Amino acid sequence: MRKAMKGNVSLIAGSIMVSITFALLILSFIWTPYDPLAVNPEDSFAGVSMRHILGADKIGRDILSQIIVGSRVTLFVAALAVTVAMTLGVSAGILIAVASRRYQSPMIYAVNIALAFPAALLAIILAAVYGASTITAVTAIGLATAAAVAQVTRRTAHGILASDYVLAAHASGASTWRIIRKHVMPNLRASLLIQASAAVSVSVLAESSLSYLGLGTPPPAPSWGRMLAGSQQYLFVNPLLAIWPGIAIVIVVLGFNLVGDGVREVFDPTLRRSDS
Amino acid sequence: MSLLEVRDLTISFGSKKVVDCISFTLEKGARIGLIGESGSGKSMTSLAIMGLLPDTATISGSITFEGQELIGLSDREHSRLRGNRIGMVFQEPLTALNPLMRIGKQIAGPLMIHKGSSLKEGLKKALELCTKVGLPDPDRILRAYPHQLSGGQRQRIGLAIALACEPALLIADEPTTALDVTVQREVLNLINALVDKEGSSLIFVTHDLPVVSAMTENVAVMQLGKIVENASVASLFHEPAHEYSRRLISAARLAEDSFSGKGGQL
Ligand SMILES: Nc1ncnc2c1ncn2[C@@H]1O[C@H](COP(=O)(O)OP(=O)(O)O)[C@@H](O)[C@H]1O
Ligand SMILES: [Mg+2]
Numbered sequence: 001m002r003k004a005m006k007g008n009v010s011l012i013a014g015s016i017m018v019s020i021t022f023a024l025l026i027l028s029f030i031w032t033p034y035d036p037l038a039v040n041p042e043d044s045f046a047g048v049s050m051r052h053i054l055g056a057d058k059i060g061r062d063i064l065s066q067i068i069v070g071s072r073v074t075l076f077v078a079a080l081a082v083t084v085a086m087t088l089g090v091s092a093g094i095l096i097a098v099a100s101r102r103y104q105s106p107m108i109y110a111v112n113i114a115l116a117f118p119a120a121l122l123a124i125i126l127a128a129v130y131g132a133s134t135i136t137a138v139t140a141i142g143l144a145t146a147a148a149v150a151q152v153t154r155r156t157a158h159g160i161l162a163s164d165y166v167l168a169a170h171a172s173g174a175s176t177w178r179i180i181r182k183h184v185m186p187n188l189r190a191s192l193l194i195q196a197s198a199a200v201s202v203s204v205l206a207e208s209s210l211s212y213l214g215l216g217t218p219p220p221a222p223s224w225g226r227m228l229a230g231s232q233q234y235l236f237v238n239p240l241l242a243i244w245p246g247i248a249i250v251i252v253v254l255g256f257n258l259v260g261d262g263v264r265e266v267f268d269p270t271l272r273r274s275d276s
Numbered sequence: 277m278s279l280l281e282v283r284d285l286t287i288s289f290g291s292k293k294v295v296d297c298i299s300f301t302l303e304k305g306a307r308i309g310l311i312g313e314s315g316s317g318k319s320m321t322s323l324a325i326m327g328l329l330p331d332t333a334t335i336s337g338s339i340t341f342e343g344q345e346l347i348g349l350s351d352r353e354h355s356r357l358r359g360n361r362i363g364m365v366f367q368e369p370l371t372a373l374n375p376l377m378r379i380g381k382q383i384a385g386p387l388m389i390h391k392g393s394s395l396k397e398g399l400k401k402a403l404e405l406c407t408k409v410g411l412p413d414p415d416r417i418l419r420a421y422p423h424q425l426s427g428g429q430r431q432r433i434g435l436a437i438a439l440a441c442e443p444a445l446l447i448a449d450e451p452t453t454a455l456d457v458t459v460q461r462e463v464l465n466l467i468n469a470l471v472d473k474e475g476s477s478l479i480f481v482t483h484d485l486p487v488v489s490a491m492t493e494n495v496a497v498m499q500l501g502k503i504v505e506n507a508s509v510a511s512l513f514h515e516p517a518h519e520y521s522r523r524l525i526s527a528a529r530l531a532e533d534s535f536s537g538k539g540g541q542l
Contacts (some may be wrong), residue, residue, distance in 0.1 A: 164371035172359030
């Protein structure tokens with residue numbers, strides 16, 4: 001790992017940002033300056049001070065405490081959504097890649113339709129039917145991201161299946177299932193890592209947007225997206241209220257994106273050769 | 277009964293015939309060379325026997341192997357022969373190996389698939405196979421990844437994989453084209469020795485006449501999907517019947533002349 005890190009700016013910067021986020025998550029279970037939900041009318045719109053390090057919102061709730069606890073919803077939804085997206089997307093992508101040509105094009109078509117379907121629309125539909133909740137947000141984000149994962153996985157798997165070593169494996173009598181397990185999956189690994197980290201970014205962003213739109217985890221559980229939505233009325237009076245959750249979101253999204261880039265660098269086949 | 281009997285084999289992509297009504301037979305323990313310039317349909321013929329044509333290809337005619345008709349055989353049944361009764365060595369020894377799998381596992385593959393070996397048994401057999409194909413320090417080789425080996429070593433691995441289950445037929449599709457001339461010589465000698473020892477039949481595919489003359493007594497000359505001449509190597513050299521064969525020979529002579537200054541390989 002240390003060797004992989006060396007000189008890999010994206011991986012280093014990304015790892016630091018991701019670590020900050022996880023540190024917040026762990027901290028949220030141990031200590032927060034205040035109860036994030038405690039209302040203190042006398043602290044309404046308190047500025048940055050020793051009392052409230054990041055200030056307080058309209059009803060005097062401590063911003064730092066809300067940011068710390070808000071990491072739970074964000075990371076919980078992202079983790080679940082990415083699990084759903086990777087499981088569905090990777091299975092679908094591989095299935096399509098190995099399917100006979102006759103079934104391939106309708107399935108590719110179906111993925112393309114799913115791709116055109118934004119997470120927000122799906123979330124609105126699900127929220128309308130089941131009521132907005134963490135589960136509807138996870139489902140909407142997971143399904144929408146799965147389509148993108150399926151698309152990339154199919155393309156990568158297709159390239160692997162067309163390789164000489166898969167032909168050679170067939171020539172050794174390997175079954176399709178064996179080829180998937182022993183040849184396709186290991187050679188997909190780099191691509192999957194990159195996709196997973198990108199999927200985390202997308203999911204965090206999507207979760208924030210859905211919370212912002214009131215389609216995510218319902219109040220009072222603090223969430224960065226909803227903090228952003230709540231601060232919008234006071235944007236000109238009190239811009240800091242929007243900036244703090246904004247920074248938090250940017251750190252997670254950028255962090256996972258950079259990690260993805262860094263991983264890409266590590267797995268670049270032109271760099272791999274040199275380790276012999 | 278012949279080991280392999282190919283009758284009127286035709287392979288097309290759409291309306292384009294890439295193999296055009298070819299026939300040949302191969303007795304048990306016998307060898308045949310398939311020679312022809314690039315694109316003449318040699319690989320398609322080999323892949324048809326393996327049942328590994330691209331699924332856009334259409335195939336007709338008949339291929340019987342050990343008395344069993346292979347055309348129209350289900351993929352599942354065909355895969356019982358592949359790597360087991362019929363082994364194949366490929367042209368590119370690097371790309372034909374999985375870059376992320378250790379050599380030992382790759383050699384053990386066919387044994388685990390066809391002989392029900394455990395990984396441990398497969399690796400033990402792989403060690404023997406490494407020695408058999410003349411690789412020094414087999415313990416290290418089994419733990420290595422393909423990119424850590426030289427081209428010649430990789431092709432020896434390819435041979436070890438193809439011969440793991442002691443096939444009745446070995447198909448070598450330009451096995452030395454990607455190798456240096458000196459390494460080429462070693463690998464050819466190895467194939468010769470192993471095929472003799474195992475008593476396998478051999479289909480040796482090449483575009484290089486001097487190479488085929490080192491490997492087989494009989495050759496089928498292919499041009500544009502057709503077999504234009506079927507002869508022994510000796511008679512092909514002395515009295516080529518077909519214009520195309522004559523061209524192949526003069527090309528070979530030319531190459532030999534330009535080599536002879538450096539000691540003349542093969
Ligand atoms: N998947 C494919 N689709 C269409 N044509 C193909 C395909 N694969 C090979 N061909 C054509 O088949 C012909 C014979 O190819 P091949 O058997 O590989 O020749 P070679 O004698 O060099 O091994 C070539 O003209 C090639 O262009
Ligand atoms: Mg070829």
